[in-house]
Amino acid sequence: xxxxxxxxxxxxxxxxxxxxxxxxxxxxxxxxxxxxxxxxxxxxxxxxxxxxxxxxxxxxxxxxxxxxxxxxxxxxxxxxxxxxxxxxxxxxxxxxxxxxxxxxxxxxxxxxxxxxxxxxxxxxxxxxxxxxxxxxxxxxxxxxxxxxxxxxxxxxxxxxxxxxxxxxxxxxxxxxxxxxxxxxxxxxxxxxxxxxxxxxxxxxxxxxxxxxxxxxxxxxxxxxxxxxxxxxxxxxxxxxxxxxxxxxxxxxxxxxxxxxxxxxxxxxxxxxxxxxxxxxxxxxxxxxxxxxxxxxxx
Amino acid sequence: xxxxxxxxxxxxxxxxxxxxxxxxxxxxxxxxxxxxxxxxxxxxxxxxxxxxxxxxxxxxxxxxxxxxxxxxxxxxxxxxxxxxxxxxxxxxxxxxxxxxxxxxxxxxxxxxxxxxxxxxxxxxxxxxxxxxxxxxxxxxxxxxxxxxxxxxxxxxxxxxxxxxxxxxxxxxxxxxxxxxxxxxxxxxxxxxxxxxxxxxxxxxxxxxxxxxxxxxxxxxxxxxxxxxxxxxxxxxxxxxxxxxxxxxxxxxxxxxxxxxxxxxxxxxxxxxxxxxxxxxxxxxxxxx
Amino acid sequence: xxxxxxxxxxxxxxxxxxxxxxxxxxxxxxxxxxxxxxxxxxxxxxxxxxxxxxxxxxxxxxxxxxxxxxxxxxxxxxxxxxxxxxxxxxxxxxxxxxxxxxxxxxxxxxxxxxxxxxxxxxxxxxxxxxxxxxxxxxxxxxxxxxxxxxxxxxxxxxxxxxxxxxxxxxxxxxxxxxxxxxxxxxxxxxxxxxxxxxxxxxxxxxxxxxxxxxxxxxxxxxxxxxxxxxxxxxxxxxxxxxxxxxxxxxxxxxxxxxxxxxxxxxxxxxxxxxxxxxxxxxxxxxxxxxxxxxxxxxxxxxxxxxxxxxxxxxxxxxxxxxxxxxxxxxxxxxxxxxxxxxxxxxxxxxxxxxxxxxxxxxxxx
Numbered sequence: 006x007x008x009x010x011x012x013x014x015x016x017x018x019x020x021x022x023x024x025x026x027x028x029x030x031x032x033x034x035x036x037x038x039x040x041x042x043x044x045x046x047x048x049x050x051x052x053x054x055x056x057x058x059x060x061x062x063x064x065x066x067x068x069x070x071x072x073x074x075x076x077x078x079x080x081x082x083x084x085x086x087x088x089x090x091x092x093x094x095x096x097x098x099x100x101x102x103x104x105x106x107x108x109x110x111x112x113x114x115x116x117x118x119x120x121x122x123x124x125x126x127x128x129x130x131x132x133x134x135x136x137x138x139x140x141x142x143x144x145x146x147x148x149x150x151x152x153x154x155x156x157x158x159x160x161x162x163x164x165x166x167x168x169x170x171x172x173x174x175x176x177x178x179x180x181x182x183x184x185x186x187x188x189x190x191x192x193x194x195x196x197x198x199x200x201x202x203x204x205x206x207x208x209x210x211x212x213x214x215x216x217x218x219x220x221x222x223x224x225x226x227x228x229x230x231x232x233x234x235x236x237x238x239x240x241x242x243x244x245x246x247x248x249x250x251x252x253x254x255x256x257x258x259x260x261x262x263x264x265x266x267x268x269x270x271x272x273x274x275x276x277x278x279x280x281x282x283x284x285x286x287x288x289x290x291x292x293x294x295x296x297x298x299x300x301x302x303x
Numbered sequence: 304x305x306x307x308x309x310x311x312x313x314x315x316x317x318x319x320x321x322x323x324x325x326x327x328x329x330x331x332x333x334x335x336x337x338x339x340x341x342x343x344x345x346x347x348x349x350x351x352x353x354x355x356x357x358x359x360x361x362x363x364x365x366x367x368x369x370x371x372x373x374x375x376x377x378x379x380x381x382x383x384x385x386x387x388x389x390x391x392x393x394x395x396x397x398x399x400x401x402x403x404x405x406x407x408x409x410x411x412x413x414x415x416x417x418x419x420x421x422x423x424x425x426x427x428x429x430x431x432x433x434x435x436x437x438x439x440x441x442x443x444x445x446x447x448x449x450x451x452x453x454x455x456x457x458x459x460x461x462x463x464x465x466x467x468x469x470x471x472x473x474x475x476x477x478x479x480x481x482x483x484x485x486x487x488x489x490x491x492x493x494x495x496x497x498x499x500x501x502x503x504x505x506x507x508x509x510x511x512x513x514x515x516x517x518x519x520x521x522x523x524x525x526x527x528x529x530x531x532x533x534x535x536x537x538x539x540x541x542x543x544x545x546x547x548x549x550x551x552x553x554x555x556x557x558x559x560x561x562x563x564x565x566x567x568x569x570x571x572x573x574x575x576x577x578x579x580x581x582x583x584x585x586x587x588x589x590x591x
Numbered sequence: 592x593x594x595x596x597x598x599x600x601x602x603x604x605x606x607x608x609x610x611x612x613x614x615x616x617x618x619x620x621x622x623x624x625x626x627x628x629x630x631x632x633x634x635x636x637x638x639x640x641x642x643x644x645x646x647x648x649x650x651x652x653x654x655x656x657x658x659x660x661x662x663x664x665x666x667x668x669x670x671x672x673x674x675x676x677x678x679x680x681x682x683x684x685x686x687x688x689x690x691x692x693x694x695x696x697x698x699x700x701x702x703x704x705x706x707x708x709x710x711x712x713x714x715x716x717x718x719x720x721x722x723x724x725x726x727x728x729x730x731x732x733x734x735x736x737x738x739x740x741x742x743x744x745x746x747x748x749x750x751x752x753x754x755x756x757x758x759x760x761x762x763x764x765x766x767x768x769x770x771x772x773x774x775x776x777x778x779x780x781x782x783x784x785x786x787x788x789x790x791x792x793x794x795x796x797x798x799x800x801x802x803x804x805x806x807x808x809x810x811x812x813x814x815x816x817x818x819x820x821x822x823x824x825x826x827x828x829x830x831x832x833x834x835x836x837x838x839x840x841x842x843x844x845x846x847x848x849x850x851x852x853x854x855x856x857x858x859x860x861x862x863x864x865x866x867x868x869x870x871x872x873x874x875x876x877x878x879x880x881x882x883x884x885x886x887x888x889x890x891x892x893x894x895x896x897x898x899x900x901x902x903x904x905x906x907x908x909x910x911x912x913x914x915x916x917x918x919x920x921x922x923x924x925x926x927x928x929x930x931x932x933x934x935x936x937x938x939x940x941x942x943x944x945x946x947x948x949x950x951x952x953x954x955x956x
Binding site: 190192193195196197198199200201202203206210211214215298301 | 641642643669680693723737
């Protein structure tokens with residue numbers, strides 16, 4: 006094969022592929038293997054015992070796992086939808102502002118620069134039942150004289166986590182939808198107004214069809230790292246109280262590092278990975294469809 | 304009432320509602336951050352006070368002084384953490400940018416088979432939750448002996464950042480018209496020269512913002528860092544934050560101060576990046 | 592009855608006033624063209640009428656009723672935009688029926704009206720396409736179709752033809768004229784192209800810097816421009832306008848060349864007054880090649896050197912030098928000319944214009 010040169014795009018992509026293979030793919034293959042063993046960090050020899058699907062059978066039959074799984078899906082569904090609605094609202098508020106656009110946009114991006122772990126601490130601080138801003142404010146305003154156990158009661162804790170998650174990620178939606186609003190040609194909107202549309206109808210029939218792909222972009226980008234909710238939950242409740250805010254990721258972490266049952270944890274992790282991949286692929290397809298539509302029509 | 308007056312009143316009402324809504328939204332966004340900054344300047348007794356003290360009476364830099372006063376005197380090795388964070392973030396960003404530029408250019412300028420599948424495949428590696436990746440990585444790193452080293456963390460962050468960097472840079476190269484590079488080649492440049500002389504400078508601001516985005520991701524990452532670091536050798540700021548938590552108590556004031564230290568570089572960089580970031584994301588995604 | 596009245600209409604952006612209190616009465620079923628160079632405020636005025644720009648001062652009446660603060664949807668008008676502003680995600684049929692759907696009509700009511708409009712505009716075979724699948728001219732017709740389906744009282748056109756190529760533009764101009772004859776609505780038409788304004792409008796409104804310079808029929812503004820600006824704006828190629836001074840019954844140009852002062856201006860100027868002398872290219876022609884025979888009393892003959900010619904087939908534009916400036920003349924039944932050639936030219940002074948050198952206003956009585 007003298008004179009054969011690999012095609013340029015292959016060469017250009019090679020470093021990316023090598024790094025990802027070394028740091029992501031190979032370890033994942035390893036963890037896939039270990040998910041078929043009863044591997045414990047404390048007993049290295051256990052890595053070589055093959056137990057087939059026993060770990061998977063165990064987690065499939067595990068109530069605790071399925072509760073965490075269900076809670077994770079619930080958290081993501083609620084969070085993504087609320088973030089999208091709030092982001093849309095925020096973007097439209099900012100777009101309509103006649104002055105201070107630059108400042109408003111910068112403030113809008115503010116939560117994006119907060120490390121998720123920082124968001125966790127920040128809201129743990131604010132929702133603290135004794136000294137937190139939320140309870141202090143409620144008490145000072147006379148709305149309640151009790152200390153609401155935000156992070157101690159199961160469903161309140163879930164709500165608090167949701168609030169933190171939404172606070173930290175609404176920006177992503179707002180920014181991308183704002184970019185869509187700014188890229189949108191103004192004349193179809195004016196035409197709609199002259200055609201007799203109320204502001205709501207203008208939004209419903211003209212603006213929304215245009216910015217929908219931007220919402221999908223935001224969804225796709227968000228779906229790439231939905232797991233950052235792990236950091237928030239880890240700090241705020243660490244899955245507690247009594248595992249009532251346990252997400253699939255905190256469960257994996259506990260099983261692996263606290264219980265040292267790597268094999269089992271890896272099996273769980275694979276389910277978590279599958280979940281992430283499903284989310285991402287779903288939105289990528291939506292995005293591709295929306296993208297062709299917008300390229301063809303606008 | 305006159306139809307015109309009614310319409311005008313409606314308009315005034317709407318614009319008032321808009322202003323109020325905007326103000327409330329901005330307040331909700333800013334408040335948590337401002338509260339942290341404020342708390343970092345207040346004495347612990349005031350933070351803990353019951354009933355709450357709303358008007359800060361006693362602001363000081365004590366928390367910051369204490370933080371830097373060294374281990375044993377109520378401080379934490381913040382300088383080391385900051386240094387580790389900086390080394391790891393900067394190095395991994397530089398490497399991710401170099402790899403991302405090559406990859407992004409390939410996606411933006413070449414047609415090849417299964418292009419969209421490769422793209423999706425790259426993105427999917429990013430979706431692997433940090434905690435799920437940390438298990439095998441921890442194992443591999445212990446075997447290789449790179450646990451608690453800068454190198455280990457840098458490699459992990461490069462892999463974390465490459466997919467998204469490629470997405471962004473792909474978008475920025477798409478915005479540079481193909482004709483320009485072709486014109487440069489007709490003017491006598493090689494393809495390589497055309498890239499450095501024409502396409503790179505034009506995509507430059509965008510690439511810089513992709514870099515800042517990668518930097519922020521590394522700077523803020525916790526799930527991997529918490530497992531792959533052990534000591535002051537490689538602990539980064541997000542992990543260092545945990546130094547202020549004990550079994551049952553949290554030193555809120557110190558933690559808030561460290562949070563402020565952590566957020567300042569991010570704040571400055573985000574402010575610089577905001578314009579290009581959005582345009583890169585959308586052009587890459589919409590015109591894909 | 593859809594009259595449109597502008598009473599001291601003002602538009603301000605912050606401290607900057609861009610439309611300075613203009614007055615205009617548009618009669619029912621009249622075709623009015625707003626014309627002027629870009630930035631003259633014509634589009635802003637149209638958008639105030641449409642309700643797309645808030646009115647900063649004065650009153651706007653449609654059908655006698657003040658509509659200053661009403662949203663566009665309450666004004667019963669239709670607008671054709673420069674970029675057509677079709678809804679890209681709807682088919683032609685949906686685009687055209689959209690306003691009726693919004694108004695709450697049933698699909699059964701909408702369909703025949705869309706079909707009819709489509710037939711008028713020859714769009715029937717395109718009804719199920721998307722705008723992106725149409726050519727520029729077809730999109731333009733859909734935009735017009737969308738407007739006529741509503742059967743509004745007032746049509747607004749914002750430079751509707753400026754994105755089309757020259758040939759299509761001429762064709763669509765005819766279509767619009769036919770359309771107006773058919774639908775009999777009031778039309779306000781904004782354009783920067785004076786030919787469009789001249790060919791389409793009943794009356795032309797010439798705007799400049801947020802003021803109205805002149806309102807009149809096409810003949811009016813062409814033959815009796817009120818100002819140097821209107822004279823230069825209307826007509827193609829534009830009128831020759833040259834600065835000069837009055838001296839002993841003559842118009843004297845900077846080079847010392849002079850033309851006799853036309854008799855009808857004799858009482859209106861004083862010696863030494865600075866003026867601008869205007870003559871249309873039609874009224875400057877090589878002897879024997881003009882619209883007029885050139886034998887009238889008010890024709891001044893003078894030999895000019897040809898600098899350059901632009902043959903157009905049926906006529907040739909001749910550029911020649913007089914009074915230290917370049918003048919354009921029009922040669923009918925043209926023959927070949929070479930540059931440098933000297934020819935006897937006729938200046939038809941009965942058609943000449945004279946404007947005040949300071950104010951630019953006409954000196955005609």
